[in-house]
Amino acid sequence: MPLPLLLSIFLLTIPQANPEASTPAPEVVAPESETDVTVDHTKLIAELQAKAEKGDAKAAFDLASFYHEEKNEKFIEWTKKAAELGNPDAENIYAFMLSGGIGFPKNEAEGFNYYLRAAKKGQPDAQASVGDEYLLGKLVQKDEKEALRWYQLAADQNQATAINNIGSFYLNGQGGLKKDEQKAMEYFVRAAFLDSAMAQNTVAINYGTGQGVEKNMPEAFAWMWIAASGDDPNAQENILHLAKEITYEQFLQAQKRIQKIIALQKEGKQEPPICPRPSVNDDQAGQKLAEEFQSQLSKAQKGDIQAQYQVAQAYALGKGVKQNFQEAFPWCQKAAESGLAEAQFSLAQTYRIGDDFVQPNPPEAVRWYKKAAEQKNIESLYALGIIYDSGDGVEKDEAKSLAYYREAADLGHAQAQHNLATYYFSRADKEPSSRELMFKYYTLAAKQMHARSMMALGVSYFVMETSPDKVEGLAWMMAAVQCFAYKKDLVDKFKDQESPEDVAKARERATQIISQIMKQK
Template sequence: MNLSISARLMAFSLALMLVFSGTPARAASYNDGVAAYEAGDYAGALAIFSALAEEGHTASLYSLGILYDRGQGVEEDDTQAVIYFMRAALFGHAAAMSDIGVKYNDGEGVEQDYSVARDWFEMAAKQGYATAQFNLGIYYDNGIGVEPDLQQAMSWYRKAAEQGHVEAQYNLAVLYEGGRGIASDWTQAAAWYRRAAEQGYASAQFELAALYSSGTGVTQDDAEAARWFTLAAEQGHSAAQFNLGILYYNGQGVEQNVEQAVAWYRKAAESGNANAQFNLGIMYYLAKGVDADRPEAIRLLQLSARQNNDLAQQALDRIGESW
């Protein structure tokens, strides 16, 4: 379960809100706290937020919760963090509500209770808070604290996704792709993968590349596949690195370049990708694009075989090597 935690200082938006409310002195004081936080002066930020919190300043109450949650300027104290989040939530602070949900989900500072977590996420989500909408989607998707309901999951993912929440965009695409109780719609899947991919989300870049490679939901285009595989691979996505190696080896969507293929296979292999370990092992064994190196070939094939790669196991059996 991958929940999105919202605890952070929203300096820019809060500064604007306070300035336009016609309370310049308080805006400056809160902004001073934000500036201290961003400069790493957590003790200074704590002092400023504490003074403002005594006056019931909502953003400062929330910010104190963050400091206690992270142990910045004060000893980490989940219970105290929850208290400040609760105080901010009483004033309708959506991010605080969402973070209380995370605390109940994780059992930090409170007894773990998924149903209570769901209630807090829902309160924040109904205020339009994207992080809570995403978390609520996770709950309905996986049946956490509620009965599984993919329609509800899709609805909440969509609300967050339309606000630009990248993980919600990705999960929405997965629902459209998988057709789990919902009719598969590859065009919609591609569209949402693209929106997440354009925000730099590596998993979405990989999935979009795979769709271009197969021509599913989009017009088949090896060059586009190579472009998106490259973007994901450069972020360390091992499956993208492996697939990019294939494209370079075969000259699909890119100019054929065995050296580049080897380089990308190696990156993926070093990350533990069994398929890349197998391909690179075979290349070393057969001296394809690299100098023959039987010990290195065996090493890579064994690494792959131990991850239950059938082809690697068969190759080692044929050459009389154990795995």
């Protein structure tokens, strides 16, 4: 069963080594002389070409680097030539291009051969990619120990994603390593300081849940903010939830911590995890979860509706029992048929999305959403708003969509409030009543720390002639940046148009906004 059963940000699956995301596109660094206006590039290129044609691998790679911005035929030609001549950086790039079918016909086997050539020469990104392949077992026989060996070679050269993957190996007890949450956290933190967004997300989640470290909400928020500021979509989503979990005092601590972490990163320094958690006997903890599951199962078998739903969640998560989505579904269905709104919503989500055991069935999804909505289940009301807005499984109906959005919004659903506000925004120029409703719903959502609404409310203060309060508008946008690292570049453009005095007023007002919102939670 998909995880609509689990609506909390911290009910997440155990991080896994992720080969698909492990090694980013290789970075090509042009020769220093390329940006030196005193250098005659025509002459330099001719000299490099002459050397390359005589078999100089570095010259061939430098020549390719001159064309890296355009990614044109010359870049492709000289990258291949440099790789064939044995330049390890070129081999890594050529492998990436072959594996993805970029500039050449896709050939994953040949791509792996070039990754291996570069890896054996010590190219760290290639070493990480070879580790990925041994973990996947797509082109070679799957071998976690061999994957770990290559990851460790790359990690010795501070390759961030390899370090992150070693953390996952410790967390899950892979590659012959003994399961060790604290050791895993050490690797995750190390990768996070090296700017791995995946590691930064994991570190934030671990601090938020107390996995491998003592629970520390300011530290959790700080790391999630840093990941979000790098435009990581997972972090940008996660931080919206995390901001609702912390107090204003914790938020202020997190702001100081963010500045400290950024300063350390600029200096190329790191810190170990804060407050490692005392050792926990995994066998005892597992036994306790298993006993709790058996207790819930016994109640569920006797017809306890809440217990039936808890059993479904346990199977979906693998909590106290082996993960089994096929077993989760019928227990969720039992609870839904008995009238439990949360189970009805989860069942609707399953029919809407589908999984390995249940085919997508939009009409059935709508039926269960409506049953839950009749009980004022806020997520089901919002889902129906989306469905009638998009026409997914039903005939598109704007009036019904707005009605469901409005009902969810009036019950406090921030995204429904945002969607309503956006609808009214499109009509605000011609309808004064729409302008008022736009501000109403953007404000309601913004006061729930909905990042997009905070930003949209700020922009609305700028563009709506009836409310040209630019200080208030800038304040809401600055608050969104401070809380969520959201659209900082856009806010900077607005700031540049205002006087230093107004920017200072807006900054003071932003602090006030954040304080008021967080203290009213």
